[in-house]
Amino acid sequence: MSLDLAYQHATDTGHNVGFSSVAAGNMSMTVLQQNQTAEDTAINRRNLEELLGITPGTTRFVSQTHSARVVAAGPSCWATLATQGEADAIVSQDGNDPIAILVADCLPVAFTTDYGPTAVAHAGRVGLLDGVLENTVEELRTLDADDDGKIYATIGPSICGRCYEVPESMRDEVSVQHPALYSETSWGTPALDLPAAAEAILRHAGVVVQRVEECTRENHQLYSHRRQPGAGRLTGIVWKPAISTNAVRHTT
Structure with a gap:
């Protein structure tokens, strides 16, 4: 596995799931450091696509708004259209579209199925509580003609329950809806465990789940908004x- 990826696995259906690292560079067109431009991001995206065997410029992204909205991957891609619109999850109905979301502490959740379709979701605290994961699973189920397929989810690197500090009142309120959220930081203050809650939500929905046990705040090879905003x-x-996947990487 390349250093550009923090994690990758292949499925029996020929799909791949991966999560990039700092080594791959910033993947956002809008969150840019002072010396960065959108063209720098475009180069990073093309480099990663070539490395993964994706035709450069063809990955689909969305404009993320911490919502529970799910959209279908359209024919346009980031090189010709900035995003697929405002949403926080994308479904590829035939599983052939490269689809991606952006995170830096929130949960990236990648979905594959044994009947074809794929999806990817951005689940921060707000989106998770509003149902973005349940909505994504529901969309995938509507595409299962035989109604007997399996859905698989991989919860990628995100801030962990030891690091996501929140006010005590928030923790107590949201934990009523999702008890798995209740946590405490390593320094003894109230916290939320988003990965644990996501796993509980998905398992309850009948999804086969695995988690990448990497905390973005603790691992400096991953971007973290809490550790280093922007x-x-x-x-x-x-x-x-x-x-x-033997393409030569661009460096300029």
Whole structure:
């Protein structure tokens, strides 16, 4: 596995799931450091796509708003259209579209199925509580013609329950809805455990779940808004390789 990826695995359906690292560079067109431009991000995206066997410029992104909205991947991609619109999850109905979201502490959740479709979701505290994961699973289920397929989810690197400090009143309120959220930081203050809650939500929905046990705040090879606001965003991506992965990386 390349250093550009913090995690990657392939599925029996020929799909791949991956989460980028700081080594791959910032993947956001809007969260930029003072010396960065959108063209720098475009280069980072093309480099990563070539590395993964994705035709450069063809990955689909959304304009994330911490919502529970799910959209279908359209024919346009980031090189011709900035995003697929405002949403926090994307579904590829035939599983052939490379789809991605951006995070830097929130949860990147990648979905594959044994019947074809794929999805990827951005689940921060607000989106998770509003149902973005349940909505994504529901959209995938509507595409299961035989109604007997399996959905698999990989919860990627995110801030962990030892690091996501929140006011005590918030923790107590939201933990009523999702008890798995209740946590405490390593320094003894109230916290939320988003990965644990996401796993509980998905398992309750009948999804087969695995988690990448990497905390973005603790691991400096990952972007973290809490540790370093504005530094950049990593991407969670689901794809089928379309080209050789022996391409030469661009560096300018």
